[in-house]
Amino acid sequence: MGKQKRFRIGVLGSGKGSNLVAIADACRAGRIPGDIAIVLSDVQDAGILRHASEREIPHQFIPPGPFRTKLDETAERAFISVLNQAAVDLVALAGFMRILRGDFLRAFPERVVNVHPSLLPSFPGLEAWRQALDYGVKVTGCTVHLVDQGIDTGPILTQEAVPVLENDTAASLHERIQKAEWRIYPETIAGLLEGRIPIRGRQTGSKASSPP
Ligand code: GRF
Numbered sequence: 527m528g529k530q531k532r533f534r535i536g537v538l539g540s541g542k543g544s545n546l547v548a549i550a551d552a553c554r555a556g557r558i559p560g561d562i563a564i565v566l567s568d569v570q571d572a573g574i575l576r577h578a579s580e581r582e583i584p585h586q587f588i589p590p591g592p593f594r595t596k597l598d599e600t601a602e603r604a605f606i607s608v609l610n611q612a613a614v615d616l617v618a619l620a621g622f623m624r625i626l627r628g629d630f631l632r633a634f635p636e637r638v639v640n641v642h643p644s645l646l647p648s649f650p651g652l653e654a655w656r657q658a659l660d661y662g663v664k665v666t667g668c669t670v671h672l673v674d675q676g677i678d679t680g681p682i683l684t685q686e687a688v689p690v691l692e693n694d695t696a697a698s699l700h701e702r703i704q705k706a707e708w709r710i711y712p713e714t715i716a717g718l719l720e721g722r723i724p725i726r727g728r729q730t731g732s733k734a735s736s737p738p
Contacts, residue, residue: 533560533719536614538605538622539567543574544704545620545641545711550581552712560719564612566605568597568624584612596625606633618715619673627675636725638673639718641711643703645669645685650678655700664690666699668707670714672725681728684714 537546546565552558565578568590578585588605591598597605609617619640631638644654646669658666667687674680686706690699717723723731
């Protein structure tokens with residue numbers, strides 16, 4: 527029997543990197559049929575780079591340029607070029623704090639995914655767990671979605687609900703949501719790579735394959 531292709535994943539993050547760890551563990555355990563080919567960060571001392579280094583995963587800091595919420599053109603080109611050199615099949619954002627626009631998304635069509643700490647379309651943007659707590663919802667959760675040009679607006683791939691408990695603080699709620707992220711993000715990445723999540727516009731997964 528021929529050797530099964532192992533997919534190559536690029537991970538981009540700006541923060542502590544717990545989702546990178548979950549994805550790396552899933553690759554190692556065979557729950558994702560692939561490997562992390564490269565980890566990139568716009569933050570030189572980000573935890574995600576440290577986790578990559580500890581696991582001997584290739585990693586690199588790329589200076590983002592002068593803007594606070596996006597990459598400048600040179601930086602965006604550098605991100606694209608390193609990901610292409612690494613021959614990635616999928617780009618997974620894991621706490622990457624900059625908006626990616628046209629050129630980047632066109633370089634990896636329907637191949638950039640993100641995990642967001644709320645049940646989208648509720649609470650897009652920053653600190654979604656705090657937004658949920660302040661709003662007073664009783665259930666929130668996390669969402670894995672394809673990245674488009676908007677902020678947390680791309681087609682939804684998977685979601686997991688997480689209850690908001692009576693005595694929750696922002697920190698305790700975020701922690702419970704992250705545990706759900708560590709479950710659904712690797713699972714969704716595996717599903718996408720294995721072609722188990724068809725995408726037809728906003729209709730994804732099993733819904734996409736049902737007759738109209
Ligand atoms: C996660 O909560 C994710 O939903 C959000 O950024 C956070 C990243 O956490 N997009 P980590 O760096 O993976 O621990």
